[in-house]
Amino acid sequence: MTSTNIPKAFPLNLPEGDAELLLEELQTRLREGRRLVAEVGQILAEIESRGVRDLYGHNSIAVFYEHVARVPRAEAQRVTGRALALNSRRARDGTSIAPVAPLTGTAAATGALAEASIDRIVTVMKRLPEHVTASARLEAEKGLVELACVARPRDVTVAGTELLAQLDPDGKPKDDPAPQRRRSEFWLRQKRTGRWDMRGDLDAETGARLNALLVPRAYPAPDGGADDRSPAERRGDAFSEIVELAETGPDIPMPRKSSEQVAEQPQAAEPAEEPANRPKPAQAPPQGRQGPSRSGGVQDPARNVAHLRPARWWARLSRPRAGNPAQPPKPLTA
Structure with missing residues (x-):
């Protein structure tokens, strides 16, 4: 059975051939959509003020918007960051947090600004140095908003770059990170x-x-033979x-012991006092390589051997072998 719900060519019942009317209707819908997006940002800022964890149990406003709007995490972070930058909100202690770009938020509420232009204005306002006065900041933002209402986002970027060059010619000082020591792996x-x-x-x-x-x-x-x-x-x-x-x-290092292993090993028991006239048993001569004794020649079985280091055995190994006294000079690379 064929469906009879066939959509019309013009759902809005617009007359054909009127280009000016089509353009006007398109701009009206764009402004209305951007205005609704700005209202969504105002709601998100209010949720952030009241506490998104207390209200809905999410750790951040971006995670909350990601689940509610069913959008990717990157888009949720852009939307919520834009909302918090354009709207004032309250901190947890009740203090008011001023928006980064208040004039941009007012213009966005009318639907006159695109999201890309808003992001570029916010970026410029965040990069303005602290020594710029409040009146100079408002004047700079006003110029960018007026340009964003009639120009493309790339034009706003160019104007913002020129504005930063005038108000902050030196730019932010770049941190000189200390050289990091890379360990061998x-x-x-x-x-x-x-x-x-x-x-x-x-x-x-x-x-x-x-x-x-x-x-x-x-x-x-x-030996001069072929080496395959x-x-x-x-x-x-x-x-x-x-x-x-x-x-x-002979100088191979002994296995290292951690502090936990050393602590778990039982300590040698103190020998009981014996009569002075009792003959002491003969001790067997030490076998193998013995380390320096600690107290009275008694070797502590639980001593920490982590301080032992091998001798420079690699210097001995790097000597030329007796079987090959003369070798042709070759570049030292493996």
């Missing part, structure tokens, strides 16, 4: 195949030291050799 991950994938971001000194260890060991075979390894494979073999030498070295 290293990632090691085992894949399903059993092999290990590593990735890192080292500082200049650590990278140069690692490169100095890899370069002498990443040369092709010194790729440069990446030679560097992998060199890295494996460095790990092996570091693991078997």
